[in-house]
Amino acid sequence: MRRLTLTLLAVWGVAAHAGTDSSVDAETGLTTWQTETAGIQVRLTQISPDQARAFYQARGFSPGAAERYADECVFMTVVRNIGDTPIEHRLSSWRYESAGQPPRALRSKTEWERIWKQRGVTESARIAFTWAQFPTAQTFAPGDWNQGMTSFSVPRGGQFDLRFVWRAGGKTHAGKLEQVKCADENS
Amino acid sequence: MKIREFAAGAALAAYCAFGVAAATQAADLPPLSHSLTKLTPQPAPALRLKDLDGAVHDLARLKGRVVLINFWATWCPPCRREMPSMERLSQALKSEAFSVLAVDVGEDADTIDAFNGQLDTAPTFPILLDTRSRTMQAWNVAGLPTTFLVDRQGRIVASAIGGREFDHPELIRAIRELLNR
Numbered sequence: 001m002r003r004l005t006l007t008l009l010a011v012w013g014v015a016a017h018a019g020t021d022s023s024v025d026a027e028t029g030l031t032t033w034q035t036e037t038a039g040i041q042v043r044l045t046q047i048s049p050d051q052a053r054a055f056y057q058a059r060g061f062s063p064g065a066a067e068r069y070a071d072e073c074v075f076m077t078v079v080r081n082i083g084d085t086p087i088e089h090r091l092s093s094w095r096y097e098s099a100g101q102p103p104r105a106l107r108s109k110t111e112w113e114r115i116w117k118q119r120g121v122t123e124s125a126r127i128a129f130t131w132a133q134f135p136t137a138q139t140f141a142p143g144d145w146n147q148g149m150t151s152f153s154v155p156r157g158g159q160f161d162l163r164f165v166w167r168a169g170g171k172t173h174a175g176k177l178e179q180v181k182c183a184d185e186n187s
Numbered sequence: 188m189k190i191r192e193f194a195a196g197a198a199l200a201a202y203c204a205f206g207v208a209a210a211t212q213a214a215d216l217p218p219l220s221h222s223l224t225k226l227t228p229q230p231a232p233a234l235r236l237k238d239l240d241g242a243v244h245d246l247a248r249l250k251g252r253v254v255l256i257n258f259w260a261t262w263c264p265p266c267r268r269e270m271p272s273m274e275r276l277s278q279a280l281k282s283e284a285f286s287v288l289a290v291d292v293g294e295d296a297d298t299i300d301a302f303n304g305q306l307d308t309a310p311t312f313p314i315l316l317d318t319r320s321r322t323m324q325a326w327n328v329a330g331l332p333t334t335f336l337v338d339r340q341g342r343i344v345a346s347a348i349g350g351r352e353f354d355h356p357e358l359i360r361a362i363r364e365l366l367n368r
Contacts, residue, residue: 043217055262059262124318136329138348143220143221144220145349147264147350
């Protein structure tokens with residue numbers, strides 16, 4: 001663990017801070033942040049609390065359990081290999097940082113599974129949840145991409161920077177999405 | 188670099204019509220790829236599942252055919268987007284020793300039927316039910332959609348992670364190469 005932390009700190013120090021672009025969907029009002037650096041494209045699109053509630057209630061979550069997830073700051077996340085070398089992605093290496101807070105890791109699927117079991121969420125609903133989240137670890141060949149939800153413990157309307165880490169060509173790389181903002185309750 | 192500004196109105200309408208999938212609608216949809224990643228041939232894991240009508244399909248019985256196996260779910264946006272192109276691919280190669288199997292994870296037949304009802308052309312290939320996601324795990328699928336190409340000998344020879352335009356000429360060419368071996 002210590003070794004991983006030191007590695008991440010070292011990588012972050014030389015992270016290629018390519019620019020973060022953002023755009024607002026005219027129909028939904030939701031914002032997308034995207035960056036491309038060193039053969040990877042990472043994109044986060046806001047998911048509103050209402051959308052999160054609706055999605056999981058339709059998958060069998062109770063209103064209370066769905067509300068627990070909607071309390072988080074939720075994004076549709078896309079990672080795409082736009083280079084010519086396979087990318088090894090591992091979500092546990094990602095860190096987000098909001099003002100006045102130390103860098104934090106995303107809550108793992110295992111932790112969520114424990115929360116849902118405690119709340120009595122059915123197995124079929126838990127399966128849907130698991131597959132709807134962004135994969136924990138995956139290798140993307142050139143042209144491969146994936147899409148799934150990520151969640152961050154940041155208040156509504158709060159802002160954070162996301163540092164994403166991946167391996168390619170035997171080296172660890174890092175990039176950053178800056179000033180990503182959580183959807184408001186009324187988004 | 189600017190994010191492309193194309194409004195996916197029709198797709199958005201379709202998602203909203205289906206309700207919950209609107210939650211996964213991006214401001215602009217990531218483009219579908221058409222690449223396949225060639226793999227060192229390895230025997231495919233077992234795949235024996237029921238379809239929407241309860242009929243059992245066994246991959247082992249398809250030896251001698253090239254089989255495209257797609258793992259998906261109705262709530263997965265790229266899965267939904269690539270489904271029509273998979274049907275077009277299936278139609279384009281229907282006279283050849285080629286099969287498509289779409290394996291849905293964690294959903295029931297009613298949910299899938301509702302989704303199929305929204306498509307201009309409902310899939311004619313079998314949709315199989317992996318209700319407890321055990322087959323997906325046996326195939327080491329990490330995310331949806333994931334697609335495998337199995338050769339006539341029952342070996343996985345290529346994969347694709349993320350949405351694809353399955354009837355893209357390059358993809359059809361790759362499948363024909365396998366058919367001609």
